[in-house]
Every structure is written in structure tokens, then in C-alpha cells.
Amino acid sequence: MPTPVSVRRAGVSLTLCCTLLVGATACGSDDKDTAAAPSGTSTAEKQKFAKTRFVANAGLAAGATYQWIVKPYRAGKFKKGANGRTTALVKAGLAGAFTYNRLKAATKNAQGDPTLSKAVAPLTAGIDALKDLPGKLRKGESTDSIVNSFDGAINSVKEAGKSAGAEVKDKVPSTGQLRNG
Incomplete structure (x- = not known):
């Protein structure tokens, strides 16, 4: 049976993580992707930068x-x-929100490249379906289907990128990136 101190710590940790999650999703505006785009470049250069940003955002989503x-689920x-279930679920919830945010940014990046936009367009509904899953994951609701949804979305984005000549590799974000979205 948990002690009152451990229950209080878990409650404080959960509150802190939820606050960080809200901050991460609020701070995760896609505007910084467009602000980083160079001005006065040719169409070919814009497409190159779109692919690069797509690969970076999709790689961060895959790594998270x-x-x-996926890794804690398999373990x-x-x-x-x-042991450590609550912490693992809270981290997974944060990672899920981060993943959703980066996948949305990656689909926006893909719109700057004709080949990528055609490959990624069918995936937008699947990515949009991930929106409510981080909260369910934090609560521990039907983790099997949620993990499979995230894993499936990531694999689809990787395949779409590969077919468009933009291979995505997992890049594990730092915890600071998770918090700041």
C-alpha cells in the first residue's frame, strides 16, 4: 500500500507533468518552422529545406x-x-503530445515539396487521430491500441518519407525538447 508521502509525490509529479504538457503543446506552434525558412530563395531551395525540416521533425517524433x-511498453x-508504471505512463503521455506536435509540423513541412506532399497527404487523418491519445495514455487507458496507433503512424510517415526520397531516422529528443515542444 502506498504511503501518504509517495501518493503526494506522485500527485505533485503528475501535476507538474500535466503543466509541462499543456505548456509544450501551447508553445509548440508551427510558426517557428516557417520563420526558419530562408527568404528570397529559389523554389528548388525551398523544396530542399522543406525535406530537411520534414526529416528533422519526423525523426524527433519517431525517436520520442x-x-x-514503444520501448517501455515492450518492457x-x-x-x-x-514498478514505475505511473512515471512511465506520464512520460509516455508527454512523448505522445510531443510526437503529435512534431508530426503535425512534419506534414506542414511536407507541403513545401511536391513529392513529399503527395506521399504524406493520405497520412494526415491518421496523424489527426493521435491528438487525444496522449491523455488516454497518461491515464493508462487501453495502452495496447494507443501504442500501436503511435507506432503505426510513425512507420507510415517513415515509409512516406522514404518513398519521396526523404529517409527518416529516429532521433531521440532531449527532455528539454519534450517540455518545450
């Missing part, structure tokens, strides 16, 4: 998904009674 959602950290 693997590190804090059994999300099962009831597992």
Missing part, C-alpha cells in the same frame, strides 16, 4: 515514440502493478 512509448512498464 520509440524511447518513451511491460505499462502493465498494472509494474
